[in-house]
Amino acid sequence: MNRITTDYLVVGSGIAGLTAALTLATKGRVTVLSKTVLNDGNSARAQGGIAAAVGKDDSPSLHREDTLRAGAGLCEEDSVNVLVKNGADAVRQLDAWGTPFDSGRDGWNLGREGSHSVHRILHVSGDATGAAIMDALLQRAEEHPRIRLLGNTRAVDLVVEEGECIGVSAFYAGKAVLFLARAVILATGGCGQIYRYTTNSPAVTGDGIAMAWRAGAQLRDMEFVQFHPTALAIDANPMFLISEAVRGEGAFLVNDKGDAFMSRVHEWGDLAPRDVVSRAIDSQMRAGRKVYLDATCLGEAFATRFPTIYEHCRKAGIDPSVDWIPVTPATHFVMGGVWTDTFGRSSIPRLFAVGEAACTGVHGANRLASNSLLEGTVYAQRAAQEALTLSAPTILPKRYSMPICSRDEGKEKIWKDELRLLMWEHAGIIRDKEGLQKGLEKLTRLERKVPVTFLECRDMITISRTVMESALWREESRGGHYRKDYPQSSAQWATTRSLMQRGRQDESIVVAGDCT
Ligand SMILES: Cc1cc2nc3c(=O)[nH]c(=O)nc-3n(C[C@H](O)[C@H](O)[C@H](O)COP(=O)(O)OP(=O)(O)OC[C@H]3O[C@@H](n4cnc5c(N)ncnc54)[C@H](O)[C@@H]3O)c2cc1C
Known part of the structure; x- marks a missing residue:
């Protein structure tokens, strides 16, 4: 089997993988693998934006409070502190790498989304944030002399010898290849594609989490899956997302009888936590009702504030400035993943996990909107900095x-x-x-x-x-x-989080609770 040796190996080329690669490349050679084309993951699909406490009326402690509240008591507080304190620097870094965040005279324009107590969402071209960040990062990575980007390269398994992860096996250019490195950064995204209805890219099938599980790494919080309330109700894979930011700008849910039911369901109405809104829509649908988003209050401003969504709706024959948009819940994000500490280290030495593939504990039982792009950036930088401290492994792979x-x-x-x-x-x-x-x-x-x-x-x-x-x-x-x-x-579960590891028999899974 062919072998390719590099200093650092990054599996996945979304926001987390590319941020890690750009940070690692300050000191070493980096190889980045991506399953299909380089921007095939969820990052390029992100619309609403990236949260960071940069507004005048905002602070890391306010961002922390909102994150903890959304996480319903299960967030890892140290991890949240790291996230919110490093948020401003992380978006400045994205800006320096070329992300053209929307701005006005007073600096960045900040949007607001559900469960955020203030305006703190940076966005690009209204609703094309992920695509713009990815364009900037990819351009930077492609130009970097120490970064090698390999598309159409599917990682299959982690190579673990004497308890340390020293590489990855992969199909590269149709051949089986062993990539060896002093650190492996898993940035393979989540697993939304395991569900029938999802907003997730077809590339997001949970491979990295499965690879880590097979290799004996610990997984955490896998029961916590976020269902986004408002995917466009036109059957497709993936389904098109109608960002929460649309409700943040005043749009509201109605059923086919014109009943704006969310005001009865939660004190925050249409900006209630995603799980609450998803269940409310689900129960309307089970009762035989159809559900729509009424954004007509935005009128013609819809097209300028949300150009991507507007275009997509128009192609589907819907004009959001005058028509209600049919919506349905869809799987959107997995809060669980490969357990890591606040430096992105997994339970296997030399194996790091970042982005949606990881479970740093920042999301707890539910993710606050727009915190995942931030997590991908903040934690990828930290993991990369930590990986840079490692010396080359002395172990070689067996046959x-x-x-x-x-x-x-x-x-x-x-x-x-x-x-x-x-x-x-x-x-x-x-x-x-x-x-x-x-x-x-x-x-x-x-x-x-x-x-x-x-x-x-x-x-x-x-x-x-x-x-x-x-x-x-x-x-x-x-x-x-x-x-x-x-x-x-229940209070009994309030400090208990699931931790899983592959059992002795391939199919058995150990589920253990432990306290945060
Ligand atoms: C429609 C949509 C809108 C969203 N909007 C927002 C938003 O506004 N704000 C926000 O914060 N979050 C948003 N999210 C969530 C956010 O986009 C993701 O959580 C985040 O982008 C994940 O980034 P990532 O780098 O971890 O993974 P991804 O960007 O998903 O990248 C995964 C990468 O791993 C690669 N990969 C997977 N398996 C393999 C393998 N076996 N071998 C090699 N490579 C592999 C893929 O090819 C891909 O390059 C949204 C998600 C969706 C789906």
Whole structure:
């Protein structure tokens, strides 16, 4: 098997991967792998913006309060402190790397989103923030003499020898290759594609989290999945997101009878936490109602404030300045992932995880809107700084054989569709013991059908199991995790977070609670 040695290996080229690469490249050679094209992840899809306490009426402590409140008691406080204190520097760094944040005479224009107590969301061209950040980072990385960007390169497994991660096996240019490095930074994003309805990019299938789990790394908080209330209700994969910022500007939800139901559901009305809004929409839909976003109050200003959303709606035959926009909840973000400390270190030496693949604990049970781009930037820089302190490993890989990869996409799609529907029905917005147990049985049957050579589908099954097992384990409702059979949050679970590790037998998963 061919070997390629680099100083630092980054798997994933979203905001987290590229931020890590640019930081690492100050001192060493960096190779970045990306599964398909370089901006195929969720970062380029982000609309609303990036949160940072840079406004005159804002402060890191206010941002901290909002983040902790959204996290419903399960945030790792030290991690949140790191996030909010470094927020301003992180957005200044993105600005210095070429992100053209929208600004006016008084500096950056700041938007407001649900559960933020002040205006603190930096954005670009209204609603094209992720694409603009990615353009800037990619250009910078492409020009950097010490960064090598490899698209169409799928990482398959971590190479762990004597307990340390020293590389990754991957398919590069159609061949099996071993990439060896002194540190591996996993920046493979979340796993939204395990669900039937999702806003996530097709590349976001949880591979990195599955690779880490296989290698014995600890995963955390996998039961906490965020369902965004307002995806455009036109069946597509991925579904198009109608950013929360639209509600931040005054739009509100109505059902097909014109009932603005959110005012009865929560004191913050349409800007209530995402899980509350998603469940409210879900219950309207279960009662046979259709749900819409009424943004007509914005009139013609809609097109200038939200040009990307406007264009997309127009293509679908909807004019948001006069028509209601049909919406439905969709899987959006996973709060859980590979456990890391505040320096991005996983439980395996030399393996770091950053961005949505990681669980730093900043989101707790529910992510505050626009905190994930910030997390991707702040923690990728910290992880990279930490990785720069490592010396080269003295261990060499033993003989390594690569799994065979089947390429029958038609067959794989059938199994993936079965999985995605199963997850939506059994581990979606509303869960209960019976449904989760049935879901796990179906998952086991599916796993028996899918040959191990279908690597991506197998990774999706692995991750789905971690979500369902931990959802079954948490017998309460909190943040993004709602159990119909335990509809309240319980003091007993208030300091307990799930921690999972691969068991001795491949299929068994250890779920352990521990206190934060
Ligand atoms: C529609 C949408 C809108 C959003 N809006 C916002 C917003 O306004 N503000 C905000 O803060 N957050 C937002 N989010 C969330 C945010 O975009 C993501 O959490 C964040 O971009 C994740 O960044 P990342 O770098 O961790 O991963 P991604 O950007 O998802 O990148 C993952 C990378 O990993 C690569 N990869 C995956 N598997 C492999 C493999 N096996 N081998 C090699 N490479 C692999 C992919 O190719 C990709 O390059 C939004 C998400 C969506 C879907």
